[in-house]
Each structure stands twice: as structure tokens, then as C-alpha cells.
Amino acid sequence: MPAVKKDPLDQVFMALADGTRRQIVKRLAQGELPVSDIAKDFEMSLAAVSKHIKVLENAKMVSRRVEGRQHFLSLVPEQLADALDWISIYRNFWLKRMDALAAIVETNIENQED
Amino acid sequence: MPAVKKDPLDQVFMALADGTRRQIVKRLAQGELPVSDIAKDFEMSLAAVSKHIKVLENAKMVSRRVEGRQHFLSLVPEQLADALDWISIYRNFWLKRMDALAAIVETNIENQED
DNA sequence: CTATTGTTTAACCATTTAGTTAAATATAGA
DNA sequence: TCTATATTTAACTAAATGGTTAAACAATAG
Secondary structure, three states: OOOOOOOHHHHHHHHHOOHHHHHHHHHHHOOOEEHHHHHOOOOOOHHHHHHHHHHHHHOOOEEEEEEOOEEEEEEOHHHHHHHHHHHHOOHHHHHHHHHHHHHHHHHHHHOOOO | OOOOOOOHHHHHHHHHOOHHHHHHHHHHOOOOEEHHHHHOOOOOOHHHHHHHHHHHHHOOOEEEEEEOOEEEEEEOHHHHHHHHHHHHOOHHHHHHHHHHHHHHHHHHHHOOOO
8 A cells, every 4th residue: 555645636647647548548438348358459468457457446537346257347537537627727828829829820921922 | 768769648647647747837837937946846856856847848748948057948738738638538428427427416306305 | 267056967766667477366157 | 066267466577757965067257
């Protein structure tokens, strides 16, 4: 167990910082799936996939429903929404920047001779 | 240097998976700042802050303008926008889920006796 | 030239991450 | 019960992360 509690956003962004885990999220967005179905998509061992799933669970992005020997995973939207919210705060910032850039580009095009 | 090139999204999400770096992003959203100004907000050494900045630069989220001995940092919007885009793909997914949840809650409230 | 300021780089260390293989656990089927 | 299936856990390893202090570098000031 971790000595100190991590910020939930730390965990969500960390979970997303890995292509394998992003692919898992992608697949789970289509609907619930058992571990083995997810593992089929990857070349690594089942144990490795199992660990990736655990990371997503710890970040509260995925939940598990055990039915017999199969563990069905599903996406939990809340934490992802929080991550989106965090980034969204900077939307205005970059929209302004991009508009400014677009304006510069357009001005230059207008002033071109051919 | 890294042996293999990392997926840019890996780097952006990894950069965001640290509270210190998120605070740096927050401050830079207000405008350009020299390294020392940023470092003032944190209890860690300047060298540590310098490393965090390097992580943000490697992720192409921050750019540097050297003027004399001061290095001014600014936010670069594109990569953050890409991260937002990635998460946004799942917006419909969770909106649907949340609506469903809201509907259930409302139904239960309607059926309550007091 | 020398000292001071702003910043990075180097060397080091503890912890975490991402993978491995092998063993353990739990359920289902013959 | 014995065996196969679904999955986790343990033990290990290599590499990355996040911090430290000390040294190096660059630019300005006296």
C-alpha cells in the first residue's frame, strides 16, 4: 500500500500516460468485457494486462463485476470527466492563442502578392 | 536520450500526472514567466523545478525564450488540446451513463413515500 | 577581473513502473 | 475427483521518475 494518498488526478493522468491502457479504455467504451477478451488485443502476458487493469481500477476509471471465473470490466466515467475538466480550464487560453495565430496567418495571406 | 520515441500523448498525460507540473501549467496560463518566478511557488530545489519544466518542454507543452540570463516559459496549447481531444472521445459514453444514472435516481425519488 | 544572479547539468539515491515467468486461487466441466 | 479455464499474486528485473546537493555555465554589475 502507498504511504501517502495520491491526488486522484495524478492517478488518472498517470493511467492515461500509457498506450496499452488507453487502448483498454477505448475498448471498454464499447461496453463491458472480460479480462481475457481485452488481453487478446495485446502481445504481452496476461499478468501484464492484469496489472494495467489494476492501475485503471486504482484510478477508479474501471470497475469489475465478477461472474463465475470471468471478471467483467466496465468504464467508470467520473474520473475521466474530472481529467477533461482540468484540461478544459485552459481551453480559452489556447483558443485565444490559436485565433491570434489564425489572424496572423490570414493577414499574411491577404498581403501576399501572388 | 530515449531509445525509442514515445507517443506524444504518453508524454503529455505523463507530464500532467504530477501536481507540481499541473501547477506550473496553471501559472503559465496567466502568461509568460521566468524560471525563478515559477520556482518561488514550490518548496523543492530550483534544480527539481528545472527538471519539471524540462518534462513539460519534452512534452511540447511549454516553450522557452531566453533573454539574457532569464529563461521565459510559455504554454503551448496544441498538445494540451490533443489530450483534451483524446478524452473528449468518451464524452458521449459518460454523458449517456450519467443520464441513465440521473433517470434512475429520479424514478426512485418519484416512487418514494415521504 | 571578480562577484552575483539565473539557470542547467551531473552524480547520486529511493521509489515506482512495466514487463517477465512461475505459482496460487477460484470456478466449471467430465 | 481430476482437469481445464480465467484470473491474480509473488518474485524478480530493467528502466524511469522525482528528489537531493554540488558543480558548471552564462550574463550582468561593480
